[in-house]
């Protein structure tokens with residue numbers, strides 16, 4: 746599966762089978778995690794058995810079932826771009842897991858944040874997790890209900906950007922990749938701006954996961970449009986000749 750096929754086909758899965766992730770794939774995930782930790786100055790970790798963090802919940806909107814392994818998204822608490830970086834690099838990890846045939850779901854709310862997945866360093870902050878594992882081939886009835894509720898108000902592509910002139914094809918390829926991105930409650934709170942031949946992103950709403958969402962959509966735009974962003978709201982996109990300039994893995 747190519748990176749762009751992963752962008753195209755990834756969806757959140759909320760029901761996992763009890764098939765463990767084989768050691769070779771765990772090793773690959775760990776290798777990729779090491780790459781992004783180095784690039785972003787982060788301390789993301791794969792946790793083989795994080796099921797305890799999902800054991801006590803019963804009424805959250807996106808109740809996940811059968812979760813065993815998680816990717817814990819964490820880094821230095823004082824990093825001003827921590828949430829955005831975890832969104833950006835976390836989504837690259839999600840797409841790499843998708844290419845390995847693994848199912849994923851970003852989880853900001855539907856897990857027990859007090860549950861000690863492992864001992865955090867005093868200066869480290871865990872922002873959210875990604876559930877990862879194998880899912881049944883077809884969506885379960887419950888997954889279909891949650892998905893339908895969240896996708897009822899899908900934003901059309903035109904609502905994801907603004908342009909002061911017809912933007913180039915590569916910009917629209919970036920917006921298409923953004924339309925495929927996961928965002929908390931599927932709100933897509935960001936808007937890409939094409940102005941005087943430059944690209945930057947604005948956050949439309951102020952709510953708790955918006956900076957994670959900002960990082961996620963920047964990752965998708967970078968892969969679709971071929972280039973990269975510096976962190977921060979309003980940072981300008983740098984177009985590269987190499988389509989997958991933002992892809993840090995083999």
Ligand SMILES: Cc1cc2nc3c(=O)[nH]c(=O)nc-3n(C[C@H](O)[C@H](O)[C@H](O)COP(=O)(O)O)c2cc1C
Pocket residue numbers: 755756757758759806807808850851852853854855856873895896925926927928929930931954957958961
């Ligand atoms: C930061 C973040 C937090 C999320 N938290 C949850 C959650 O707590 N529970 C849940 O079921 N889904 C959660 N999601 C998944 C979104 O609901 C999902 O990405 C969105 O509905 C779009 O659907 P898709 O991922 O299938 O494209 C979260 C997504 C993001 C990006």
